[in-house]
Amino acid sequence: SGSASEGTPTTDARQSDTPPPGEPVARELFGTHVGLLATGTQPLPPRAGAIRLWDAGVAWRELEPQQGQINWALMDQAVAQAESTGATDIMWVHGSPPPWAAKDPESTGLYGPGSASPPKPGAYLDILGQIAERYRGRITSYQAWNEANISIFYQGSAANLAKLTGRAREVLAQADPDAL
Numbered sequence: 771s772g773s774a775s776e777g778t779p780t781t782d783a784r785q786s787d788t789p790p791p792g793e794p795v796a797r798e799l800f801g802t803h804v805g806l807l808a809t810g811t812q813p814l815p816p817r818a819g820a821i822r823l824w825d826a827g828v829a830w831r832e833l834e835p836q837q838g839q840i841n842w843a844l845m846d847q848a849v850a851q852a853e854s855t856g857a858t859d860i861m862w863v864h865g866s867p868p869p870w871a872a873k874d875p876e877s878t879g880l881y882g883p884g885s886a887s888p889p890k891p892g893a894y895l896d897i898l899g900q901i902a903e904r905y906r907g908r909i910t911s912y913q914a915w916n917e918a919n920i921s922i923f924y925q926g927s928a929a930n931l932a933k934l935t936g937r938a939r940e941v942l943a944q945a946d947p948d949a950l
Contacts, residue, residue: 796819804821804826804851805825805826807821807823807826807827807828807847807848807851807852808826808827808828808832808844808845808847808848808851809827809847810847810851814851814854814855815855816855817855817856818852818855818856818857819856819857819858819859820857820858820859820860820861821851821852821855821857821859821860821861822861822863822913823848823849823852823860823861823862823863823909824863824913824916826848827844827848828844828845828848828862829863829865829866829881830864830865830866830867830868830871830889830897831866831867831868831869831881831882831884831885832844833845833897834868834871834897835868836868836870837868837870837871837893840897840900842904845862845901845904845905849905849908849909853908858910859910859911860905860908860909860910860911861909861910861911861912861913862901862905862909862911862912862913863912863913863915863916864894864897864898864912864913864914864915864938865913865914865915865916865918865923865924866879866881866885866886866916866923867884867885867887867889867890867893867894868884869882869883869884870893871884871889871890871893871894871897872884872885872887872888872889872890873887873888873889873890873926874887874888874925875887877925878922879922879923879925880922880923885923886921886922886923886924886925887925887926888924888925888926888927888930888931888934889934891934891937894934894938895937895938895941898912898938898941898942898945899941899944899945902941902942902945902946902949903945903946905946906945906946906949907946907948909946909949910948910949910950911949911950912938912942912949912950914931914934914935914938915931918931
């Protein structure tokens with residue numbers, strides 16, 4: 771090994787996979803989420819390897835405000851918008867139940883009454899299964915809940931969310947086995 775002047779890293783200390791300055795970041799290394807993606811009113815990144823569907827207008831409470839009445843137009847638009855960026859990984863984030871599906875519909879949460887409440891498990895698993903079937907191969911991954919460690923987003927126990935996540939994995943294995 772050679773020596774380097776003070777403050778200058780040696781070649782060994784540099785990350786070998788870092789592109790040189792001015793080189794574009796590879797699409798598969800770039801992911802984002804776009805607020806209100808479903809509305810088509812927000813600018814999209816010119817390219818993205820991954821899009822996370824949160825604050826995109828497709829939270830559960832926005833898709834199914836009334837039990838059994840799902841507005842697929844919102845999700846169709848969001849997924850199409852994500853695909854238009856070239857995204858090959860689209861993640862839908864579960865959470866934020868509509869009041870009818872919340873165990874405590876009166877609890878406070880960032881997105882309104884019941885939004886941070888643990889969900890009724892049957893309702894949670896039902897909407898997940900419907901989404902996974904409809905967007906099979908297009909939505910490639912699912913997140914059980916957004917920032918479940920922060921009470922404005924989730925007010926249940928970690929143990930119960932872990933159990934629900936395990937059951938969600940079983941639903942995904944049936945509806946879209948390739949999804950993460």
